[in-house]
Amino acid sequence: MTLRRLPETLVNRIAAGEVVERPAAAVKELVENALDAGARQVDVVLRDGGRAFISVTDDGCGMTPEDLALAVERHATSKLPDDDLVNIQTLGFRGEALPSIAAVSRLTVASRAAGAAEAWSLSVEAGRKAAPQPAAQPPGTRVEVRDLFFATPARLKFLKAARTELGHAQDALRRLAMAHPEVGFTLADEARSVLSLAPCDGELFEARLARLAAVMGRDFAPNALPVEALREDLRLTGYIGLPTLNRGNAQQQYLFVNGRPVRDRLLHGAVRGAYQDFLARDRHPLVALFLELPAEAVDVNVHPAKTEVRFREPGLMRGLIVGACRHALAEAGHRAATTVAGAALGALKPHAGPGLPTAQAGHGGGTLPRGLAEAAAAYHAPLPGLADAPAARPAEGLDPAAPGEAGSEVAEAYPLGAARGQLHATYIVAQTGDGIVIVDQHAAHERLVYERMKQQLGERGVVAQLLLIPEVVELDEGAAARLTARAGELAELGLGLEPFGPGAVVVREVPALLGEVDTQGLLRDLADELAELGEALTVKERLEEVCGTLACHGSVRAGRRLNAAEMNALLRQMEATPHSGQCNHGRPTYVELKLADIEKLFGRR
Numbered sequence: 277m278t279l280r281r282l283p284e285t286l287v288n289r290i291a292a293g294e295v296v297e298r299p300a301a302a303v304k305e306l307v308e309n310a311l312d313a314g315a316r317q318v319d320v321v322l323r324d325g326g327r328a329f330i331s332v333t334d335d336g337c338g339m340t341p342e343d344l345a346l347a348v349e350r351h352a353t354s355k356l357p358d359d360d361l362v363n364i365q366t367l368g369f370r371g372e373a374l375p376s377i378a379a380v381s382r383l384t385v386a387s388r389a390a391g392a393a394e395a396w397s398l399s400v401e402a403g404r405k406a407a408p409q410p411a412a413q414p415p416g417t418r419v420e421v422r423d424l425f426f427a428t429p430a431r432l433k434f435l436k437a438a439r440t441e442l443g444h445a446q447d448a449l450r451r452l453a454m455a456h457p458e459v460g461f462t463l464a465d466e467a468r469s470v471l472s473l474a475p476c477d478g479e480l481f482e483a484r485l486a487r488l489a490a491v492m493g494r495d496f497a498p499n500a501l502p503v504e505a506l507r508e509d510l511r512l513t514g515y516i517g518l519p520t521l522n523r524g525n526a527q528q529q530y531l532f533v534n535g536r537p538v539r540d541r542l543l544h545g546a547v548r549g550a551y552q553d554f555l556a557r558d559r560h561p562l563v564a565l566f567l568e569l570p571a572e573a574v575d576v577n578v579h580p581a582k583t584e585v586r587f588r589e590p591g592l593m594r595g596l597i598v599g600a601c602r603h604a605l606a607e608a609g610h611r612a613a614t615t616v617a618g619a620a621l622g623a624l625k626p627h628a629g630p631g632l633p634t635a636q637a638g639h640g641g642g643t644l645p646r647g648l649a650e651a652a653a654a655y656h657a658p659l660p661g662l663a664d665a666p667a668a669r670p671a672e673g674l675d676p677a678a679p680g681e682a683g684s685e686v687a688e689a690y691p692l693g694a695a696r697g698q699l700h701a702t703y704i705v706a707q708t709g710d711g712i713v714i715v716d717q718h719a720a721h722e723r724l725v726y727e728r729m730k731q732q733l734g735e736r737g738v739v740a741q742l743l744l745i746p747e748v749v750e751l752d753e754g755a756a757a758r759l760t761a762r763a764g765e766l767a768e769l770g771l772g773l774e775p776f777g778p779g780a781v782v783v784r785e786v787p788a789l790l791g792e793v794d795t796q797g798l799l800r801d802l803a804d805e806l807a808e809l810g811e812a813l814t815v816k817e818r819l820e821e822v823c824g825t826l827a828c829h830g831s832v833r834a835g836r837r838l839n840a841a842e843m844n845a846l847l848r849q850m851e852a853t854p855h856s857g858q859c860n861h862g863r864p865t866y867v868e869l870k871l872a873d874i875e876k877l878f879g880r881r
Contacts, residue, residue: 299326325441
């Protein structure tokens with residue numbers, strides 16, 4: 277076989293396979309060019325998911341006719357003035373986007389430079405360039421892409437439905453919009469406006485939160501925790517969501533490196549590590565983190581799509597992210613997401629039929645006919661003799677007059693209020709100054725025990741309690757082997773055990789925090805936990821996972837009756853314990869309902 281140089285048009289099509297894999301990739305490249313040009317407004321229009329038509333219009337600096345002709349040539353760029361591939365200050369720098377798109381489509385670029393009297397247009401069809409022509413165009417640039425991949429029809433077979441491709445383009449635009457809150461963005465298809473984001477004014481943190489709320493949903497802003505950390509030359513800022521605001525996938529986790537949106541396993545691993553105490557393994561938090569670091573500490577020239585980066589010190593990056601996120605979560609205290617109360621109210625609201633009108637002025641209803649009004653008034657009147665009835669006896673174990681307990685006005689001033697009773701021996705109902713709080717006693721106490729175990733583990737090891745009579749637990753041989761192999765690690769948690777023949781262990785010590793515990797059930801759960809964890813986690817991470825299982829077995833169980841002092845003590849401990857707004861599995865430990873919301877349920881507002 278004879279070596280030969282490939283034609284330029286074929287080289288461009290090969291390059292386009294890496295740069296422009298789908299319409300969303302073309303949108304991303306064109307919008308990045310607009311941002312590099314200093315645009316403050318970027319408008320995107322798609323038809324047929326981008327297959328038939330893509331238009332990106334900006335109000336940036338524009339191009340002269342000479343620049344226009346050079347912009348569609350391979351590796352022609354204005355973004356590397358010193359030929360320095362390390363100190364890159366722009367989103368684009370490879371000079372591949374326009375020629376790659378032009379190689380597989382019908383491309384038209386119209387541009388008018390700032391201060392120029394006229395605009396110019398240039399057309400390229402499957403890599404064949406025409407001469408620039410005068411055009412009508414306001415200051416800025418407009419790029420139109422028609423019949424994407426018509427020159428490489430095999431690629432069309434791999435595209436999804438138009439709706440799916442539109443969703444990918446929307447995701448690409450949203451990521452860029454989060455990194456640039458000062459810029460306005462719109463996205464439309466042939467039928468409707470899909471995305472409309474106005475420029476956000478004000479200080480960077482405020483503008484960024486406003487943009488994140490517009491992109492990630494209105495629930496994010498009231499449930500977001502600010503993150504700010506500095507280590508050496510690295511600066512991490514952004515917002516992370518409370519653990520009780522979570523999703524079933526990691527699509528709402530965003531990382532930006534020097535203003536560039538990237539997809540990196542480092543982020544997901546670090547975020548998972550930061551939230552491992554607060555979420556179940558199949559739930560994922562909402563985060564948007566912005567990392568600023570010297571250009572020489574990160575390589576952005578890893579892949580033509582520029583969505584991957586390589587850090588010089590990945591361990592330092594992971595430590596920074598994990599530490600900053602954990603600090604922010606600790607600062608949140610016992611807060612739970614506002615969506616918890618919203619979900620509870622949504623479940624309580626009736627779904628059938630309109631509310632009944634009322635004649636009472638304070639209830640927001642219309643005016644009833646005189647006969648109906650009188651009947652309604654009679655219906656709402658007290659039953660005969662009710663006003664003279666003796667007061668109801670307090671619930672067993674509650675003393676309304678006891679200081680610091682249910683009847684104390686001082687206790688109501690606490691964030692979680694004063695306990696008023698217990699329902700189904702599982703839920704504590706507390707009254708606050710402006711509403712009520714419902715606490716899941718098992719979930720709340722599980723978090724308290726877990727945090728105390730972690731604290732003891734970090735300080736001196738968990739205090740163990742010696743059993744008067746050691747307990748023999750029979751298991752299958754594999755489970756017993758896993759437990760005895762980890763006996764040293766479990767001893768740090770206050771659980772002392774030894775092998776006791778094949779398929780059995782003898783337990784001599786249990787953590788003092790747990791009190792009475794079902795030893796057999798605990799060891800079976802621990803054996804299953806260790807089988808799932810395997811060798812993937814460090815010793816410390818394994819210990820923290822096992823702590824969660826121990827805490828679950830040692831906490832106040834559902835079905836146990838508590839007296840007023842115990843209930844109020846639980847509430848006060850929750851207020852003083854970090855992360856007590858959710859249990860170890862990410863479920864909320866309490867629901868707070870404001871009085872105004874309760875009044876809405878009954879039509880009083």
